[in-house]
Amino acid sequence: MASNSFRSQIHLGVIIILIIITLLTPITTYNTSPQPWNILSHNDFAGKLTTASSSIESAATDFGHVTKIFPSAVLNPSSVEDITDLVKLSYDSQPSFTLAARGHGHSHRGQASAKDGVVVNMRSMVNRDRGIKVSRTGLYADVDAAWLWIEVLNKTLELGLTPVSWTDYLYLTVGGTLSNAGISGQTFRYGPQITNVQEMDVITGKGEIATCSKYMNSDLFFAALGGLGQFGIITRARIKLEVAPKRAKWFRFLSHPPS
Ligand SMILES: Cc1cc2nc3c(=O)[nH]c(=O)nc-3n(C[C@H](O)[C@H](O)[C@H](O)COP(=O)(O)OP(=O)(O)OC[C@H]3O[C@@H](n4cnc5c(N)ncnc54)[C@H](O)[C@@H]3O)c2cc1C
Ligand SMILES: *[C@@H]1O[C@H](CO)[C@@H](O)[C@H](O)[C@H]1NC(C)=O
Numbered sequence: 001m002a003s004n005s006f007r008s009q010i011h012l013g014v015i016i017i018l019i020i021i022t023l024l025t026p027i028t029t030y031n032t033s034p035q036p037w038n039i040l041s042h043n044d045f046a047g048k049l050t051t052a053s054s055s056i057e058s059a060a061t062d063f064g065h066v067t068k069i070f071p072s073a074v075l076n077p078s079s080v081e082d083i084t085d086l087v088k089l090s091y092d093s094q095p096s097f098t099l100a101a102r103g104h105g106h107s108h109r110g111q112a113s114a115k116d117g118v119v120v121n122m123r124s125m126v127n128r129d130r131g132i133k134v135s136r137t138g139l140y141a142d143v144d145a146a147w148l149w150i151e152v153l154n155k156t157l158e159l160g161l162t163p164v165s166w167t168d169y170l171y172l173t174v175g176g177t178l179s180n181a182g183i184s185g186q187t188f189r190y191g192p193q194i195t196n197v198q199e200m201d202v203i204t205g206k207g208e209i210a211t212c213s214k215y216m217n218s219d220l221f222f223a224a225l226g227g228l229g230q231f232g233i234i235t236r237a238r239i240k241l242e243v244a245p246k247r248a249k250w251f252r253f254l255s256h257p258p259s
Contacts, residue, residue, distance in 0.1 A: 011207070016078050023056040042190055048082055059119040064108030071114045080201075080209065080235050083120055087233070088207030090118075101233045102149065103176030103207075105148035111177075111228055120233065122146040134159055139241045140198055145175030145234040152239065162244040166192040175234045181226055194225040196240040208234070 052255060055074040061067070090096045098117030105112055107123050113119065123146050125131075131144035132155045139161070143152055150165075150170035156162055166184040167177055178200075182193025199213040202224050210232075212221035223231035 002220045011186075014084055017097060033101050037149070044074065045085070048077060048124075049073050049086075055121075058105075059102060059121070060113065061105075062108065062110060062112060063106040064110075065111035067113065069110045069113035069115050071100075071119045073118045076117050077120060077122075078123075078124065083233060083235070084207045085205055086118060086120065087203055087205065091206050101175060101179075101229050103146065103173030103179075104171060106172050106176065112211055122173060122231065122233075126151075134158075134161060134241070136161070141239045141241055143174050143237055143239055145178070145237060146171065147174055148172065149174065149177070156241055157231075161241040162243055163191045163196070163239050164195075164242045165190045165240075167193070169216065174237055174239070178234060178237055179227055179229050193239075197225065197237050198240060199238040200234050201236040202222060202234050204232045 002141055012097045029050060034254065039124060049074050056070060056072075056075075059074045060070045075082065075086055078087075089101060090099055098114040099120060100114040100117070100120050101110050101120050103121075103122050104122035125144060127144075132144040132152060134156055135141070136159060141152065141156055141161075141163070148171055152174065153162060153170060165182065165186050167182050168184045177193055178197060195226060199211065201209055201211050202220055204220070210217050210220055212218065212224070220232065224234055
């Protein structure tokens with residue numbers, strides 16, 4: 001008897017819980033479903049925020065072709081302000097939406113993706129007429145983060161200068177490799193690219209632009225370097241240069257693994 005009424009109490013409890021879940025379900029779904037937000041009609045982004053399937057599709061994959069992670073929209077910014085506006089909008093939204101900077105998309109496993117959020121296509125910021133300023137006397141270049149290293153090299157070589165530390169493959173963006181490490185044959189001598197940056201402009205999670213270095217906002221500086229875009233979006237980096245050698249000797253060693 002006692003165990004029977006105990007069982008029916010459990011049944012009643014389960015039914016009540018099920019009713020509650022059923023009642024709550026539409027609300028829950030509403031809260032967690034991808035937000036089309038009102039940003040698509042947001043004036044500030046006129047024409048720069050797209051939901052075109054071709055853009056969504058290409059932002060969903062990367063060089064690795066291992067993952068397919070779909071954003072809701074892609075921003076093609078033409079200025080830093082376009083990005084700060086978007087970050088502020090996410091920061092002020094309830095709930096906020098995911099954002100990811102995408103450089104050249106040469107990640108291997110979706111590192112530059114934003115599930116149901118917005119992917120910021122940094123390459124749309126590249127303007128051929130500006131974005132790389134070389135200081136001969138200071139031996140540094142101020143570079144917009146969306147430039148490829150091959151473009152930086154070509155530009156500095158015109159003045160007989162070159163960055164000191166490289167990646168071996170140069171079709172990667174400055175912002176993308178500084179968010180990782182940037183490793184090449186020069187690393188053993190000069191350190192990876194992230195140790196050859198003197199200063200950066202970074203858009204913080206609140207949509208503010210902060211200049212940072214070893215001496216100024218150093219927490220942000222060291223977090224953003226190698227930070228996989230989790231601590232802000234790099235928009236400018238001051239890259240250390242040296243006089244480009246006129247000649248270089250290139251060795252290739254072949255070796256057999258011990259059998
Ligand atoms: C063929 C090939 C060769 C490679 N060779 C080398 C090599 O020689 N040395 C080496 O070190 N690495 C190498 N890599 C790895 C490469 O450095 C990383 O994959 C790098 O992330 C690619 O840069 P990207 O511009 O394509 O970045 P993406 O893949 O677009 O982005 C990489 C990460 O950085 C973030 N990010 C991008 N831009 C910004 C920004 N402006 N601010 C903040 N976060 C940002 C993204 O959100 C993401 O988390 C190679 C990769 C490939 C595919
Ligand atoms: C860089 O310079 C080389 C040699 O002049 C040229 O072949 C190449 O097209 C240039 N690349 C870019 C991306 O500007």
